[in-house]
Amino acid sequence: LYTRAGLAAATDSVRDALTAYHATAPLRPGMPREELRGRLRLEPQPFAELMARLSRNGLVAERGSAAGLASHSPALTPPQEEAATAFLEALRETPFSPPTDRAPEGDVLAFLEGAGEVVRTGNLIFAAEAYDEFVDRIKAHFKKHETITLAQARDMFGTSRRYAQALLEHLDAKHITRRVDDVRVLR
Template sequence: SEVEDAISTLETEGKVTRIGSGLTFISSTAGWEELTEMATKTLADFHGSYPLRQGMPLQDFRGQLRLKSASFGAVLQSLTAKEKVTTDDATVRLPAHRPVLTPAQEAAAADYSKLLAVDRFSPSTEQPVDIELLLFLVERGDVVRISDDVVYLADAYEDMESRILDSGAGGREITITTVRDMFGTSRKYTLAVLEHMDSKGLTRRVGDSRFVR
């Protein structure tokens, strides 16, 4: 078509840029370069403020760029294809960004792990580490945060989850009392674990009991 021919001519002259995997969105080259610069600066600022986070939530990134959903998808595809950004299901980051703990943070993380290990099924609810370090440890797989104040070492939580699921095999009822007695822990911890398992879709609640899904 004449329109397509005109667009192709402008593209050849470097005046417009096609965006997205289907190349259905078109931007002036100057506008695209400005948007690319805004995108990389937005992420650089985010990484500077939150160095331990894997990336910026996609919806926050879209909000910063002031884009509608359809055009944002196309922009993200092109930014990724041009290796300006890297994305996963929920976040976006600069390709060079790698969260790394400082020696002091590694020491704080080790001390926190030791604190949680003192009573592995009823871990301390003290949180001597700041929230950013805690979220990093969750992301790295060191710990599992099952509520605002209950955090388990990952291996302790996985042990509990496995044993609870085994106890409910064959349609057997899982009760707060049996789980509490199984691990010698309090109702508070038992409920937190069971509610977390409900939220993961591993168990379903019927009254005060649970059954494996």
């Protein structure tokens, strides 16, 4: 519940905070909602109402757990685009044994992750297509077998233990599989 002047002031505060955020983090879709709420010093309910109103009015776009100006669309610069393309090509060359030394700078990597181009599994990064193929093939394995071992997954994908383990642990964390002793079972 805002007065007209209060709503105008709150709108200006949101616009200013998001403009500043986009200037410092242009590749991110928006500021984490809780960070924005903290900067505005608002309780959860008034903040939710304000964000709903600003979203309806077309000023703010809510993107997952972030909020950004509706007019902001993250885009890579030409050098960043080159780095991203080179990295994605390197990932696709050896999809289940991706290089660990060619990751682009943090913001570019976060952009690729946010765009669904890559999947981070702990400290390893896989092309999204490779990750999806891994999930599909593991699920297909469970249609014929009750369990899978780390060695079986490693051999199935022609990769090393390190990469297979990272992928299987990620599936455990996503509640697709569950580790039972030395095997995985489908959840």
